[in-house]
Every structure is written in structure tokens, then in C-alpha cells.
Amino acid sequence: MTEVRGPVRVRFAPSPTGFLHVGGARTAIYNDLLRQSAGGAFVLRIEDTDRERSDEAMTHQIQSALQWVGVEWDEGPFLQSERLDRHRARAEELLASGGAYRCFCPPEELDRQRQEAQRRGDAFRYPRTCLRLSEAEVRERLARGEPFAVRCRMPDEPIRFHDLVRGDMEFPPEALDDFVLLRSDGTPTYHLSVVVDDVDMGITHVIRGEDHLSNTPKHIALFRAFGAVVPAFGHLPLILGPDRKRLSKRIGSTAVEEFRAEGFLPQALYNFLALLGWNPGGEREILSRREMIELFSVERLNASAAVFDREKLGWMNAQYLSGLPLAEIRPHLEPFLAEVGLGGGKVDEARLAAALELHRTRARTLRDLAQAVVPYFASQLDYDQALCGKYVDDPKVAEGLGALRERLLALPEWEKGAIEAELRAVAEARGVKAGAIIHPTRMALSGASAGPPLFDLLEVMGQEATARHLERFAACLREEFRTAPTG
């Protein structure tokens, strides 16, 4: 019944007052999904009419964030601020046709009345004082140069519409206020601008945040006043923080850019956000944009608010990190490699690729992954003395590692099967279990007590670096760790 077919024209209309918020990104994603699955066009429009709060740099930020996360638009970006004359002209038309009227009431007076009404517990609507002004009086006050706003004349019947997400909606006339279209300084208000733009851009489906649900009757009245086709509306619930309040800065990241900087893959963020309030039907949760486009339908959009679950995002990112072809991950990884000094092809590519392959199932973020691969290229490693304490007290360890080093150095072919055979021989010769050699060796080579299977690690590390790290670690065991202050 609410199924959407055929070409659509959707839009995403952020205000450039800050970075792209994940809530905004999700709205953009659903518009993207709808546009891609139904065909048509996605219009990007920047609602920068609030000069005070708008920032041109943010306009670029928002675009790059959208691009990064994988939302594609067909038209725009259009700047609403460049269309102000058009908005004003359309308000003039309404004035001429009777769809709007001039209001000379001083705002302070209206404020007073509003507070009064609130104190009584009543809903406040503009009392239409100026609607009853005679033409002569209007002319006279105009001639006197009295300031005026232009108000939309709202209908006296209820406004009904079918929300794509929430179903049938009805707003009684008592709830419909004659809202301002043009301020007394002649600038258009948000409601006017939005509707004029949506009409001019031929928008057929408005998918936006729940905060606009109560504004929709105003918009519908305007569409009708303009004699335009009223688009279909769908109102998305908000994204909540773990405290069940509107997702806020103080709980953690909220901007797409921040997730990018923390090392999340755009594919994962897109997937995660898409599933926060939409259910594709099956039980699979890891879905590519392609698959989601196939599966998308507005009927399966959820009407209730969802808590943003960082843990699950982390899990999803890990899934993409281990599942995506390495080639797809690499470009996103590059900045993080640079952060740890491994960027720009400075290190052996084959070794780097092999190391990444070994660690990708163990990382949650790109940052983790870049960090994990550092030991393979470090000339010298730092060891945590507390973790090495158990090896210091066992003289067999240093001796065993020395022996292992000799044998590995003598290996004609650097291959994990052969490496393993040597290590096991060393252990057996000393009457200890392989683990007694394996664990200190891992520590020696990676500076960590956990990581990939040791023989894989060794193979990737290479003969030269292995020997070097083994030698230094054994030396540390014998000398430094004993004399250095423990802590």
C-alpha cells in the first residue's frame, strides 16, 4: 500500500551548521537507497538560509562526508541562499492569490499572548487579527511604512496525509497556525524555502527526520496553495544515545568524520546505519550497498527511535575488515599506515600485504590494524618488562632462543613448515614443551603475548628481522631486564 514504484525524485537537505551527523547520514542513506532502488534522482540541497549559523566550509565537509560514506547524488549541491529572491517572489504570488496575508502585529505583543495562552494551558495560534484588516487599512498602514510579516493562510479543514513510515496522520484545524512565510525584513522562513525548493526541484518523496513531522501540515498546506503536487512524506525516527536521549557529543562521536578518523570503513558505517531502523527482511546483517538497494523498501522502515550501539558498529567494522578484499581496504588504510610511519610505499609491499592478511581478523578498526603491523618493520621493539618477568627467571629461555636463532639462521629455505620443525627440535632437545619456546619467541618478535600463529608470524617477519629480534630479546633477558628497575 505504501510501496514505492517508479522513478522518484528525493532530496537530502542538510544545514551546514556543523559536521554531518550520523542521524543525517542515515537519512541520506535511506534517500540513497530509495533513489537507487526505484530509479530517478537524488538532489542535494544545502539549507544555508540561516546566515548566522551557516559556514561555507561545512558545505564542503558535508559533501565529502557523504561521498566518503557512499551516498551518491545526481543533482546539486544547490545553495538555498542563492534562491532567496525566488522564494520571496512565490510568497508575493500567494499574497496576490489570497493564500497569504500581511501581518502588522508586533512580535512582542504576540509573544505576550503566547505566554498568556501557555499559562492558561491552551494551545496558541495566531488570532488572525490582520486577516480581518480591510484592504483600505492595509494600504494605509503600508503607506505609513509599518513593518509587516507575511503569513500563510492555513485551511480550516484538517490536513491528512499518509506517512510512509507512520501511516495515516491527521492534524485538526486547531493545530494549524498561520505561520510566517516572510519576516518583516523580507527574508523567507525555512518553511517557505523548503516548499518552494521542493516544488521547483520536482521532489516526489520527502524522507526526513521525525523532528519535521509536526511541520508537515504546514508544508502540505503550502504545496496546495502553490497548486503543486504534494509529495509523499516519510518521517524517520531519531537516533538516540545510550542514555536514550538524542545522540549527543558528550557520549562519544556523532559526526561521520569522527568515525572516519577513528578507523571505521565507510562500507561498515553505511551498513550499520542502514540497519538502524530498517530491516531488509532476511537474517543476514552484513550487506553491501548493492544488496541493500535490491532489498530496500520503505515499508520496512521502523517507526521507533533506535539507540546507537557502538559495540555493534565495532563488530560490523571487524566483519568488513576481515571479509573485504584487501585491495578494497587499502586505500582507507593508507592514512593510518602513514600515522605509524608505514605509509607511502616505504616498506616492502609483499610483506605488508602478508602481515595485514595475518592481522585483519584480529582488528576492530583500521587504526588497530595499522598498529598491529608495526613490529614487522620495526628495527627494534619495546618490551613490556612486566610481561617478560616470567622469562627472566628461566635461564633456559634465553639459551633456547639463542639456539633457535642459530638454527633459523642456518635454514636454507624460509618457510613456516621448516621453521616449525626447527623450533620443535629446540624444545625437544631441552626437554620442554614447544609452548615454552613459542611464547617467548612471540614476545621477542612482536612485543605482545597474543597474536597470529607463531609460524605464520615468523614466515612473514623474514629471516633477517627474526634473527635480529631474537638476539636482542635474549640479550634483554640476560642483561637489561635484570638490572633495569622493574615497574
Add this chain to the structure above:
RNA sequence: GGCGCAUUCGUCUAGGGGUCCAGGACGCCGCCCUCUCACGGCGGUAACACGGGUUCGAAUCCCGUAUGCGCUACCA
């Protein structure tokens, strides 16, 4: 205050009158795999906000209540 929207495991959700003593996923716990960690596999923990109806039968329909959120501007 008024108007509106929402309410299934801690979280994301499936469910649209009987197939539900409620299914999947994240998290958590246990087991398996195993040189450690992770991946993976197997198992477990945990929910229909509350109260009234309607009905032979309600998580599913209706009405209240509670809670949360949104709007209530010559902000967007």
C-alpha cells in the same frame, strides 16, 4: 502546558489474532578448534512497559495510564 509520535531480550530487531512458554544479531558466559589472541563452530543468558477491554484465542486490534522523544518561533 498544548499537539503529535513512539514503547518486544542491556542494545539493534523478527513478529502484522492461533505455527510464539516469542526467532535472528551485538554484548556477556561456557564449550570446541588451538602455541597465544582473533576468526569460525556449538550451546547458554535475557524481552512482549502497565491496566482495562474486544475475541474461543492478543506481542499482534481498541481504550486508558506511565515513560521517552519531537513540535509548539518573524530558528532551521
